[in-house]
Amino acid sequence: MKRRISQSAASPRVKAEHGTSLLTAFREIRELIVHGRLSPGTWILEAELAERLNMSRTPIRGAIHWLQREGYILEHRNAKKSRMIVAPLTKEDANELYIIIGRLEGIAARGVAVLPAAERKDICSQLQKLNDRLEVISKDRDAPPGEIFENDRAFHRLIIKYGAGARLTTLHKAIEPQTERYWRLYASSIIKDLYLSVAEHTEVIRAIHAGDPDRVETGLQVNWLKGSERLGRVIEIFGERGSW
Amino acid sequence: MKRRISQSAASPRVKAEHGTSLLTAFREIRELIVHGRLSPGTWILEAELAERLNMSRTPIRGAIHWLQREGYILEHRNAKKSRMIVAPLTKEDANELYIIIGRLEGIAARGVAVLPAAERKDICSQLQKLNDRLEVISKDRDAPPGEIFENDRAFHRLIIKYGAGARLTTLHKAIEPQTERYWRLYASSIIKDLYLSVAEHTEVIRAIHAGDPDRVETGLQVNWLKGSERLGRVIEIFGERGSW
DNA sequence: GTCGACGATATTGAATACATTCTAAAGCAA
DNA sequence: TTGCTTTAGAATGTATTCAATATCGTCGAC
Numbered sequence: 001m002k003r004r005i006s007q008s009a010a011s012p013r014v015k016a017e018h019g020t021s022l023l024t025a026f027r028e029i030r031e032l033i034v035h036g037r038l039s040p041g042t043w044i045l046e047a048e049l050a051e052r053l054n055m056s057r058t059p060i061r062g063a064i065h066w067l068q069r070e071g072y073i074l075e076h077r078n079a080k081k082s083r084m085i086v087a088p089l090t091k092e093d094a095n096e097l098y099i100i101i102g103r104l105e106g107i108a109a110r111g112v113a114v115l116p117a118a119e120r121k122d123i124c125s126q127l128q129k130l131n132d133r134l135e136v137i138s139k140d141r142d143a144p145p146g147e148i149f150e151n152d153r154a155f156h157r158l159i160i161k162y163g164a165g166a167r168l169t170t171l172h173k174a175i176e177p178q179t180e181r182y183w184r185l186y187a188s189s190i191i192k193d194l195y196l197s198v199a200e201h202t203e204v205i206r207a208i209h210a211g212d213p214d215r216v217e218t219g220l221q222v223n224w225l226k227g228s229e230r231l232g233r234v235i236e237i238f239g240e241r242g243s244w
Numbered sequence: 245m246k247r248r249i250s251q252s253a254a255s256p257r258v259k260a261e262h263g264t265s266l267l268t269a270f271r272e273i274r275e276l277i278v279h280g281r282l283s284p285g286t287w288i289l290e291a292e293l294a295e296r297l298n299m300s301r302t303p304i305r306g307a308i309h310w311l312q313r314e315g316y317i318l319e320h321r322n323a324k325k326s327r328m329i330v331a332p333l334t335k336e337d338a339n340e341l342y343i344i345i346g347r348l349e350g351i352a353a354r355g356v357a358v359l360p361a362a363e364r365k366d367i368c369s370q371l372q373k374l375n376d377r378l379e380v381i382s383k384d385r386d387a388p389p390g391e392i393f394e395n396d397r398a399f400h401r402l403i404i405k406y407g408a409g410a411r412l413t414t415l416h417k418a419i420e421p422q423t424e425r426y427w428r429l430y431a432s433s434i435i436k437d438l439y440l441s442v443a444e445h446t447e448v449i450r451a452i453h454a455g456d457p458d459r460v461e462t463g464l465q466v467n468w469l470k471g472s473e474r475l476g477r478v479i480e481i482f483g484e485r486g487s488w
Numbered sequence: 489g490t491c492g493a494c495g496a497t498a499t500t501g502a503a504t505a506c507a508t509t510c511t512a513a514a515g516c517a518a
Numbered sequence: 519t520t521g522c523t524t525t526a527g528a529a530t531g532t533a534t535t536c537a538a539t540a541t542c543g544t545c546g547a548c
Contacts, residue, residue, distance in 0.1 A: 018502080019502090019539080021502065022502090047529075059503095062306070079510095080510090083529090096351075097411060100348070165340045167340045263531055263532090266531080289498095290499075301500090301534090302532055303531080322539095323540095325499080490547105490548090491547090493547095494543105496542090496543085497540105498539105501537080502536085504536090510529080513524105514523100516522090
């Protein structure tokens with residue numbers, strides 16, 4: 001259980017470029033969490049991760065705090081020390097997460113709706129293309145979940161890109177990726193409801209075309225709300241994987 | 245301009261307890277920013293702050309990244325290195341900030357609206373008390389801005405407390421305090437519009453009493469939206485202090 | 489005189505060393 | 519056996535040192 005760091009020439013520490021360790025650590029640890037290699041509820045040890053990623057504790061520490069601020073990791077404080085654990089995946093959390101994203105994208109969507117008609121038309125055609133692709137995939141039993149995921153994300157990111165300011169963009173970029181954890185866990189069960197999401201997207205596109213801010217905002221909120229409900233049902237069926 | 249760190253025995257470094265440096269640094273630097281001692285747009289130097297707060301660069305670094313994530317500090321990336329600057333205060337940013345908070349509190353408000361009637365009644369009375377106090381203050385020309393600020397915050401935090409889940413609470417706690425920067429800059433000009441906010445709060449309380457989620461959510465969104473508009477006008481009059 | 493290369497210095501990124509505190513296990517006594 | 523105390527170790531928090539790079543000024547060549 002206790003592996004000595006210096007087992008032989010353990011890992012020569014390849015020294016990756018310099019200035020990339022923190023970002024690397026963030027991505028790698030996030031990857032471990034998202035893919036469940038670090039199970040929800042697991043205690044996180046800086047030294048262990050440092051060894052695993054072949055770097056010192058310094059960038060690991062930074063990455064852990066970063067991930068904590070973004071919601072992947074929770075903090076248990078004991079006066080002065082703090083232990084970090086991988087955030088559990090629960091139905092309630094998923095619900096709140098989806099609602100929040102829906103509201104945030106709703107703001108951006110409102111921004112899109114008040115753009116000049118010419119721009120809106122261009123955006124609509126881009127959105128339509130993505131949604132068409134989603135519709136095709138939704139009819140393909142063997143579609144790779146990854147592609148669905150990426151197409152859906154692209155759709156929503158487009159809204160943010162054209163309708164959100166700097167602050168909202170940053171916030172969205174921090175929060176939205178967390179859906180991936182749920183997506184990956186329950187992907188197979190979500191795909192069969194994909195056509196519903198496609199229909200909701202269509203409504204959003206229509207509303208943008210009409211230039212109606214309220215309708216666009218509502219449309220996106222509904223998309224995420226329904227998504228939350230669909231996910232909630234799946235979680236109820238399969239149980240909360242990792243909420244111990 | 246170039247102060248040597250090792251000026252004599254600069255500061256004996258009192259060694260504050262241990263385990264409190266990061267939090268201290270966060271609070272102190274935030275205070276410097278909020279009070280404008282670190283002007284918007286200013287470049288942030290780790291070493292300088294470390295000297296100023298009598299600690300090493302390590303907790304300073306952590307605090308800076310923390311503040312960055314919360315929106316007080318922006319990052320300018322140059323491939324590998326990154327310079328940090330104090331986030332500018334602009335009309336657009338204030339607008340987006342207020343809208344976001346309005347949406348987030350709107351979610352929580354919805355949660356409050358669906359609580360059992362008995363609980364709602366209790367919450368309403370708490371809210372009413374705070375709002376009554378605000379109304380009294382609004383008629384007092386010489387009311388200390390701090391008290392107004394704190395009362396208003398308390399009102400909104402109460403909504404969060406009773407209506408938001410863990411994730412939303414964390415998010416709100418990270419975002420809402422940023423309003424203080426704008427509040428402090430333009431406080432004197434905002435006070436005279438306070439009675440308007442009081443009226444909006446009253447509507448929120450009524451809606452909670454009625455147990456109508458949509459109405460409560462809308463009420464809070466409107467409160468922040470109008471607040472954003474009021475602030476926007478003040479910023480336009482006085483110019484964007486610190487957006488250079 | 490202007491442009492560019494070179495170098496000194498300032499500043500951030502990462503690694504290592506040190507300090508402190510929490511945990512838990514072992515020993516001892518009641 | 520149970521419960522308290524002590525103590526060794528493990529894990530986090532902070533400081534310090536080392537490394538790499540960006541910046542800016544200066545000097546020289548054209």
